[in-house]
Amino acid sequence: MAYLTEKFGSAGALHLFAGAGETVAVARVPAIKASAKNRSKKASHGTFLYGLPLLGLFFLLWEIAPQLGWLNRIFFPPLSEVLVAWWALLASGVLIEHIGISLQRAAIGFALGVVVAIPLGLLMGRYWLFEKVSDLLVQTLRNTSQFALLPVFILLLGIGEESKVAITFYSSVFFLLVNTISGVKSVDPLLIKAARSMGTSDFDLFRKVILPASIPSIVAGARLAVKSSLFAVIGAEMLAAKSGLGFLIQNSQLMMETADMYAGILTLTVIGLTVNYLLVWFKRWATAWKGQSETSLI
Amino acid sequence: MDRPNMDRIVVSDISKTFQLKPGQFVTVDGEATDRVTVLDGVDLSIRKGEFITLVGPSGSGKSVLLDIIGGLTQATGGNVQLDGRRITRPDPKTGYVFQQYALFPWRTALANIEYALEVRGVAKAERTATARHLLALFGLAGFEDRFPNQLSGGMQQRVAIARALASNPEVLLMDEPFAALDQQTRELLQGELLRIWGKINTTVIFVTHSIDEAIFLADRVxxxxxxxxxxxxxxDIDLPRPRDGDIRASAEFNAYRARVWDVLRDEVNKAQKDWTLSPAFSH
Incomplete structure (x- = not known):
């Protein structure tokens, strides 16, 4: 909301220029936007560059601490050994296979979450009776750990893919649902009034006004949901699976192949970072109309 | 009423009482109540193609009256007829312009105007052509792909008026459309509105707080x-049309200004002493 106020505020300031001749205002709009963009770019570059030395130090310590005997290299192999193991896993195709399986499980669960949560959230956000009736159940389910339910999913759906998809679905659906509801509730009532004044039908009101107006909130929820379903799939694979990155990490630990274990963990980190950047990019693209200057990558 | 064929809109004995939510109350004339009557016995006949401005002190229900005529709010009593048909919901013949523009921020200027035609089922090619034509009419050719937050307030309101006109309405309802704009832009847009109104002969009901604006635009205040x-x-405002800004300095205009203010003054004084909001009602 603070962001919106800022936007309206700047639009208000532009009126001052508009009086002198509208073309002046026109010329100013891109200038103001461009400077905001530069500032955000500078800030995000800064974060990356400033952060590099400390990350470098972390990797350096990882390399030399086991080499110098500060850490037991059986439990904690140096980074170079981990990278060699990682390359071997990659070259043999094993790693790609595990990655593919994990991502597939997470993606199917997330996609089901989207299909269920968005229509449901639109209704719950719009019709208060709908929300009043279902809110307690949603809160109850939402506050039950997905991992506590894994045994239930396995009992109901078996040890195969279905139970993994169920846990990723469960992990993503509530983030999507809660954010869709709050997005719908924060739609400017004036936009709904304007739409109604033009004779918009109820169905079009959802499709053409409430849904697009809720997109920023839904996308924010989707970011949390994607992360949550990635975490959940790894957890589930560590507890009960014969494939996937979680299985690879857990199994390598049991076999005392610690270099492979760290290779698996590093892979997860890289996937997490990549997905996060993709989601940030997607958010910028989907909400470009806000002319945003968001820099947070968290 | 003696020439019913000429009357486009007939407002008969409209009243509106708001029932507050449980737990909310307001203080009216020193007494706490959970009901507020904002309109009581409004009668008004508006002729085809007429430009009407509504002025009144805060709380006189001008905007509520506009909402009732627009079919967005139900009256508690009385009725409004548009061309002899009673209004109960938004009429396709009516366009509405709001003070805060109410443009869809995720749609470009062009797509905002197209929206009005989209929900009426107009084909894509036709609505794009109409929207482009309207943008050009408001001097906004070249701004088709701008989002609302890339436009100044005056430009946003031009787009909003264009959107309201897209469906070729026979009645245009305007709720303090220029109140958020600075004085120069405001006078510029008043001139543009009169110029376009002169071409399309739409009936306009325009709510404003500004006596100057009310006189400058109206056939009747x-x-x-x-x-x-x-x-x-x-x-009745018997100033010649087309009007331009210089008319504000004329003796006749000044006389109208004094006249309207004379009628309004007592009401404004009364409104100062009217109901106060209790904290619970502030939301």
Missing amino acids: VVMTARPGAVKEII
Whole structure:
């Protein structure tokens, strides 16, 4: 909301220029936007560059601490050994296979979450009776750990893919649902009034006004949901699976192949970072109309 | 009423009482109540193609009256007829312009105007052509792909008016459309509105707080009473058209200004002493 106020505020300031001749205002709009963009770019570059030395130090310590005997290299192999193991896993195709399986499980669960949560959230956000009736159940389910339910999913759906998809679905659906509801509730009532004044039908009101107006909130929820379903799939694979990155990490630990274990963990980190950047990019693209200057990558 | 064929809109004995939510109350004339009557016995006939401005003190229900005529709010009593048909919901013949523009921020200027035609089922090619034509009419050719937050307030309101005109309405309802704009832009847009109105012959009902604006635009200025709102007096504005900004300096204009203010003054004073909001009602 603070962001919106800022936007309206700047639009208000532009009126001052508009009086002198509208073309002046026109010329100013891109200038103001461009400077905001530069500032955000500078800030995000800064974060990356400033952060590099400390990350470098972390990797350096990882390399030399086991080499110098500060850490037991059986439990904690140096980074170079981990990278060699990682390359071997990659070259043999094993790693790609595990990655593919994990991502597939997470993606199917997330996609089901989207299909269920968005229509449901639109209704719950719009019709208060709908929300009043279902809110307690949603809160109850939402506050039950997905991992506590894994045994239930396995009992109901078996040890195969279905139970993994169920846990990723469960992990993503509530983030999507809660954010869709709050997005719908924060739609400017004036936009709904304007739409109604033009004779918009109820169905079009959802499709053409409430849904697009809720997109920023839904996308924010989707970011949390994607992360949550990635975490959940790894957890589930560590507890009960014969494939996937979680299985690879857990199994390598049991076999005392610690270099492979760290290779698996590093892979997860890289996937997490990549997905996060993709989601940030997607958010910028989907909400470009806000002319945003968001820099947070968290 | 003696020439019913000429009347486009007939407002008969409209009243509106708001029932507050449980736990909310307001203080009216020193007494706490959970009901507020904002309109009481409004009668008004508006002729085809007429430009009407509504002025009145805060709380006189001008905007509520506009919402009732627009079919967005139901009256508690009385009725409004548009070309002899009673209005109960938004009529396709009516366009609405709001003070805060109410453009869809995720749609470009062009797509905002197209929206009005989209929900009426107009084909894509036709609605794009109409929207482009309207943008050009408002001097906004070249701004088709701008989002609302890339446009100044004056430009946003031009787009909003264009959107309201897209469906070729026979009635245009405007709720303080220029109140958020600075003085120069405001006068610029008043001139543009008159220029375009002169071409399309739409009936306009325009709510404003500005006496100058009310006189400059109107064929008739309708002065409302303090709450509960009713029509206090209707003042015919016999200034020649087309009007330009210089007319504001004329003796006739000044006389109208004094006249409207004379009628309005008592009501404004009454409104100052009217109901106060209790904290619970502030939301």
